[in-house]
Each structure stands twice: as C-alpha cells, then as structure tokens.
Amino acid sequence: MESRPMDKQKRTSGKKRNRRNQGRKSAPSHLDQAPHFDPDKLMEMADVGDWNAVYDASVLIEEEGKATVAFRDASGQEIKCVLSEQEAALLTEGQTAVRVYLEEKKTTEEEVGPKLEASILKARYLDNFKSLEASFGSQERVNGVVLADTKGGFSVALGAKDFDEVLQGAGIRAFLPRRDASSNRLGREEIRGIAGEFHVKELDVAKGNVVVSRKVVASELEAQAQAEAWSRLEEDQVVVGQVKNIVRYGAFVSLNGIDALLHQNDLVWDKNPPVHEVVRLGQTLELKVLEVNPDEKRLRVGLKQMTPDPFELIKEKYEEGTQAHGTVVALTDFGAFVKMPEDIEGLIHVSEISWERVKHPQDHFEIGQEVDVMVLGMDSVARKLSLSAKALQKNPVEKIAETYPEGTRISTSVKSIVDFGVFVSLDAHVDGLVHIGELSWTQRPQHPSEILEEGDEIEIIVMGYDTQRQRVSCSYKRTKPDPFKEWEEKYKVGQTVEMTVTRFTDRGAIEELDGGLVVLCANRDLSEEKVHRAQEATKIGATLEGVVTEFDRRHLVVNISVKRLLQSERKEAYQAYLDKQDEDSNQRMTLGDALKAQLPTTEDSDA
Incomplete structure (x- = not known):
C-alpha cells in the first residue's frame, strides 16, 4: 500500500502532546494497561471444577530453594504444588500462609494423576473481583490507585492500596473519567499516583468495564483539609502560598487548598503598581495573614506587611515644621510631587508653591529639580507628606505689615474691580482689598464700579492683615470723616x-x-x-x-x-396754664382764710 505523509495538523498535534508529556512521571510499562479487565479470563477462572478454586495454603520452602504451597483436598489428603519463580516473587520473607488459585492442567498419557498449577495472582484477582461485586451492590467504596492517563481519563487498579501492591499484581483495572477525578481542576500530574477510595459507578462483567469516580471522595477530603487548614490560620501568622491567578485588583494565592486574596493595596508600601509587575503566576511567596473569616470563606493576606513600613520609620524625621530636601518627580495641575531620600513621596500643593499667584507648577519647577521644602503634615492613610516651598520664603504680607501698619493712609490705584469690591496695589507682590461696604459711608452701590473705576488714583486706609489667607483689608471711605x-x-x-x-x-x-x-x-x-x-x-x-x-x-x-x-407745645402751654390756675387758687384761699380769721364771730357780737 502506498504510504502518505501524516497530515500537517496531526503532526503538529503530536508534537504538542510530546512537549506536554516531557518530564511527566509515568507508571511502569506493565502497569500502563487499558482501563478494563479480561472478561473471558474471568469467566474461565470462575468455572469451578474439581480443582479450579481458591484455597488457603501453607508456604513451604523445599531444600532445593523452591517455594511450595501445601493444602489439603476434600478428603484431607495433603497436596503440594511448586510455585513458579514469578509467583514466588510475590511472597514476602517469612510468610507462612497464602491464598492460591489451583488450576488443573492437561496431562500426558505417561503422567499419573492430575497436574496442578498454583497462582497467587489469579487468587488475588478472583478475591478482588468478588469484593468489587459486593462493593458495587452495597455502594461501598473500594481502595484503588490511579495508574496512568488514558483517553478521556485515567486507568485505576481497584483493590490495590499502593503501587507496591500493584507491582505484585493486585488490582482490577477500571476507568476513571477525567470529570470524576477530582472536585476541582487538578492537573493530570497531580492525579496520577493518587491512592485512596473510589466509588464504583458501573460494572459490566460481559464487557469487562468498571467505571469509578472519586469526585465525592475528593470533595470530602478537600472539605476536611480546608476545615483543618482554616483551624490552623490566625491573623499575623506567616504562611507560604503559590500565586494561582492574577486579576486587576490583586492576586489569588493558594494556601493548602484555600484561596487567599492578596489585594493590590497589600503588595508594596509606597504605591499601587500593576499587580503583574510585583508577582507572577506560580510564584511562591511568604505572606502575612491579615484577615481570617471561616464563616464567609474569606482569607486576606499581605506581602508588604512582611517588611517594616518605611512610612512609620520616618515619622520622627519628618515632623511638622521640619525642613527637608527632595527631587521633583511629577507635575500636575494641582501641584508638584517630590520624592524624599527614603523613597516616600510628598505633595507641594499649588497654593504652597509661592506667595505669588501660581498659574501652573511647571512655571516654577521642572522634573528632576532638587528643592528645599518644609513639612506641613503627614497623611498616614494616603502615605504622603504635605510639603511647602513658600513656607521657606518671607511672607510678603508680613513685609507689607511692617511697612504699612494698621491705620496707615496710602496713595495707590485701583488694580481690578470684582463684584465684592476692588483690589488696590500695595507693592509688586501684594494687593489689598477694599470691600464694597468700605467704599462709601452713605452710598449703597450694587456694584463697586458705581463709585470707582480701574486705574483711579485713590487714597486708602489699611485696616488689617490676614497672613494665613494672604489678605490685606483696606478702606476707601475711612479716608473721609464719618x-x-x-x-x-x-x-x-x-x-x-x-x-x-x-x-x-x-x-x-x-x-x-x-x-x-x-x-x-x-x-x-x-x-x-x-x-x-x-x-x-x-x-x-x-x-x-x-x-x-x-x-x-x-x-x-x-x-x-x-x-x-x-401738640407738644400746646400740651405744655395747657399744663402751664393749669399749674398757674392751681397757684392762683391757692393764693385766694389763703387770703380768705386770713380775712375770716380777722373777723369777729357771732358769739363775740352778742357779748
């Protein structure tokens, strides 16, 4: 037949499979079998005749070094049978008893009596199958070992507890579907070699098929392991985990089967870089437990907490009012960022750059420039220093206050007019404000332009200074008497x-x-x-x-x-009249009384 080259896609797939299988630990070749048993062999062994059965036998070592098993037949007669080298290798040192399968072989005409052959492997096979049938009927779990990969799953040796028993021939081959191998998505390398309990889902003796599952068992084991792992966890504990997944806001780390969140804020101390720049998939990390909540299955860990907080170490160095030196690393509309020698950043707000009006920080600084600053405060939450450049300069308002004390009369000009007043120029750097209420004693203007215009030469009185707010209050109306x-x-x-x-x-x-x-x-x-x-x-x-x-x-x-x-005058006049009338009346009564006193009485006349 004419040979044809392998299809390119098939060749490529084969290469990919070969690359994936490189380095994978495989089971021994004689164990890498199809995941089913031989039903014909089983039926043949199950045909119990005179001798085809499993017997309990004693192990004897003959003088020639050959291993022999001895048993008694139904009549009580002792019968001996020599084991083959392969069967004898299954015996352990000092073993005195064993179960064997006796099989009667055909004899020649010259041979007398039956020819018997003993097999430990076949005995184990039949015992395992009987146990398997019983377990399937009662839904009991069966021990087994995952041997190797097969199409769609794995080959399992049921009845074997470990690889040593498998090497000795123990176990009935069964198929473990990939989906039933574990409760989570373990890799094939992690599943191969697993020894434990399995649940028999299907048993078809005619076809030699046994299908098993360990999904429920794996879930129980995982839940038990997680419960134990949760019980061992506590805050501030140092743990070791492997990065399992990276997301935008952090990374998930596997800790003994528990997924812990390593948040972006807990990666490094100074800032929040992209997660992939700090950790990588599969990386093993030492972490500190920050939060343990078994009820909500929430575990939070931190990487930066494994090192001292540099911000705490510099608190004493950068106390409020301390003078410092740094380098400008960024400029924004609202200020300039300065990096200190300890790799801590501080912000010079646009209002703290200069005593003069600042349109943009780039008019005063450039990236890479070294600057002297004063520490205004420390924000432990934002992890930034509040800095000031103008605090190291002489406050121009204080200079003006020395030149023009409160109450000083100054000749100046109107620099600008706003709704709430007018600004007048005091020197090249400082303006004074004449509030609209200080423009006139008597007028109540709706707008300052009703009284003054830009450029008007006027006299003002300095009323007060606010050095914190950089304001000088002035008055125009107080230059005139009230x-x-x-x-x-x-x-x-x-x-x-x-x-x-x-x-x-x-x-x-x-x-x-x-x-x-x-x-x-x-x-x-x-x-x-x-x-x-x-x-x-x-x-x-x-x-x-x-x-x-x-x-x-x-x-x-x-x-x-x-x-x-x-009305008031008339009332007063009337009151004066009344008062005069009272006075005159008092005088007349006094005179009458006086005259009366001088006249003789009637009694005197009669006398």
Whole structure:
C-alpha cells in the first residue's frame, strides 16, 4: 500500500502532546494497561471444577530453594504444588500462609494423576473481583490507585492500596473519567499516583468495564483539609502560598487548598503598581495573614506587611515644621510631587508653591529639580507628606505689615474691580482689598464700579492683615470723616430741629442735605389738620420746625413731625396754664382764710 505523509495538523498535534508529556512521571510499562479487565479470563477462572478454586495454603520452602504451597483436598489428603519463580516473587520473607488459585492442567498419557498449577495472582484477582461485586451492590467504596492517563481519563487498579501492591499484581483495572477525578481542576500530574477510595459507578462483567469516580471522595477530603487548614490560620501568622491567578485588583494565592486574596493595596508600601509587575503566576511567596473569616470563606493576606513600613520609620524625621530636601518627580495641575531620600513621596500643593499667584507648577519647577521644602503634615492613610516651598520664603504680607501698619493712609490705584469690591496695589507682590461696604459711608452701590473705576488714583486706609489667607483689608471711605457721628448727634429722636423745604414728593416735604441725608416731614405730620398734599401746608424755601421721630441710618432719612411739635407745645402751654390756675387758687384761699380769721364771730357780737 502506498504510504502518505501524516497530515500537517496531526503532526503538529503530536508534537504538542510530546512537549506536554516531557518530564511527566509515568507508571511502569506493565502497569500502563487499558482501563478494563479480561472478561473471558474471568469467566474461565470462575468455572469451578474439581480443582479450579481458591484455597488457603501453607508456604513451604523445599531444600532445593523452591517455594511450595501445601493444602489439603476434600478428603484431607495433603497436596503440594511448586510455585513458579514469578509467583514466588510475590511472597514476602517469612510468610507462612497464602491464598492460591489451583488450576488443573492437561496431562500426558505417561503422567499419573492430575497436574496442578498454583497462582497467587489469579487468587488475588478472583478475591478482588468478588469484593468489587459486593462493593458495587452495597455502594461501598473500594481502595484503588490511579495508574496512568488514558483517553478521556485515567486507568485505576481497584483493590490495590499502593503501587507496591500493584507491582505484585493486585488490582482490577477500571476507568476513571477525567470529570470524576477530582472536585476541582487538578492537573493530570497531580492525579496520577493518587491512592485512596473510589466509588464504583458501573460494572459490566460481559464487557469487562468498571467505571469509578472519586469526585465525592475528593470533595470530602478537600472539605476536611480546608476545615483543618482554616483551624490552623490566625491573623499575623506567616504562611507560604503559590500565586494561582492574577486579576486587576490583586492576586489569588493558594494556601493548602484555600484561596487567599492578596489585594493590590497589600503588595508594596509606597504605591499601587500593576499587580503583574510585583508577582507572577506560580510564584511562591511568604505572606502575612491579615484577615481570617471561616464563616464567609474569606482569607486576606499581605506581602508588604512582611517588611517594616518605611512610612512609620520616618515619622520622627519628618515632623511638622521640619525642613527637608527632595527631587521633583511629577507635575500636575494641582501641584508638584517630590520624592524624599527614603523613597516616600510628598505633595507641594499649588497654593504652597509661592506667595505669588501660581498659574501652573511647571512655571516654577521642572522634573528632576532638587528643592528645599518644609513639612506641613503627614497623611498616614494616603502615605504622603504635605510639603511647602513658600513656607521657606518671607511672607510678603508680613513685609507689607511692617511697612504699612494698621491705620496707615496710602496713595495707590485701583488694580481690578470684582463684584465684592476692588483690589488696590500695595507693592509688586501684594494687593489689598477694599470691600464694597468700605467704599462709601452713605452710598449703597450694587456694584463697586458705581463709585470707582480701574486705574483711579485713590487714597486708602489699611485696616488689617490676614497672613494665613494672604489678605490685606483696606478702606476707601475711612479716608473721609464719618458723617453719621454729626448726624446722629444733631438728629436725636425727640429733639426739635428745623428744616428748609427744597422739594415735594407724594410722601411730603423734603430737605436734601450734603452727604445724601434727607429730612422728611410727611403729609400727615405737616399740620394738625388733615393734609393731602404738602403744597397745601407749606412752600419751597419755607422753614419748618418739628420733632425728630426717626433716624433711618440704612436709608439715610430723618423723619420729623410739625404736628407732634405743635401738640407738644400746646400740651405744655395747657399744663402751664393749669399749674398757674392751681397757684392762683391757692393764693385766694389763703387770703380768705386770713380775712375770716380777722373777723369777729357771732358769739363775740352778742357779748
């Protein structure tokens, strides 16, 4: 037949299988058998005749060194049978009893009597099969050893406890499907050689098939092992594990069958690098147990905790107010990151770069630049130092405070106008703020531009300094006298004042004074008679005298009342009249009483 080259895909698959099998420990060649037994051999052995049966025999060693077994037949006669070298090799030193299978062989015409052959292997085979049938019927588990790989699973020697027994011929071959080999996905290398209990799922004597499973057994063993492993775990314990899987947020490490989480935050002290840059699959690590929760099956371990925390070691060195030296390693919109000699990073916030206004850190620093800084604080959670560059510089506001103490009058110009006030220039680095409430004594502007414009040359008074917030408070209105002091003295409530009418409104007669103060006499207060319009009771330029009833400081209005003054004057006049009347009445009574006292009484006249 013409030979054809192997298909390329088949050749490639064969090469891959060969590479996978390199280094794999295999069972001895005579054990690497198909996972089934010979049913014809079994049926032949099971045909019990005169001699075909299993007997308990004694082991004898003849003078020639040959191993012989002796037993008694049904009549009690002792019969001896020499073991072959292969069968004799199965005996252990000093063994005195053994079970053998006796098989009657055909004899020649010259031979007398039956020819018997003893087999320890066949006896074990029959005993194992009977035990297997009983176990299958009762669903009991059977001991066995996983021998080798087969298609779709493994070959198992049922009835054998270990490889030594298998080498001696013990065990009935069975098939262990791959899916029933373990409760988790163990590798083939891990499954080969496993000795333990198996559950017989199928037994087909006619076909010589035995199918077994160790999935339930493996689950029980794994649960028992895990329970024991959990009981041995405790926090702060040092354990050894192997990296099983790497994920975005960390790695899973196998510890005696328990999967522990090694979180990304517990890899290294200084930062959170990608997990694959710190650990690799299959790597064996020494770890510290951080959390043990058997109820929720949660185990957390740490790698960085195996070394001292460098941040704790430098706490005393970098106390608040300490001056330090570092290197700029990164620039962002919000500041500059500086690495210290101990590989600890600190942040110079944009507000701590300079006393001047900073648009971007790159205007003051560049990567790799060495800088002197002052430690403002330490964040143990974020593991960063708060640093300041400007703290090592002279505060310009403090310099201004020395030059211009509070209360100093300064000539300057309006630099900019905002909704809440105007900024004036004090020197090249410091601006002062005149709040909108400090622009005028009497005006209430909606916006500072109603009073001042950018570039106006003005005088201001320094009111105070806030060195922490870098602010200088100034006043424009305080460069002029406070008119309210004079007004509040002159226009006290209840005091009689005069006003000159300058105009009329619907409310009444008004006099407008310098500074925006308005004196108002309402229509109802112009006269004791009812007045609808102020023009009915007075005229422009007329002088009115009245009593101050209210000083509205907020709206700069003084309310007076002519009517109240008239009522007050009339009341006073009437009271004076009453007082005078009382006085006159008292004088008349005194005179009458005096005259009466001087007149003679009736009794005197009669006498």
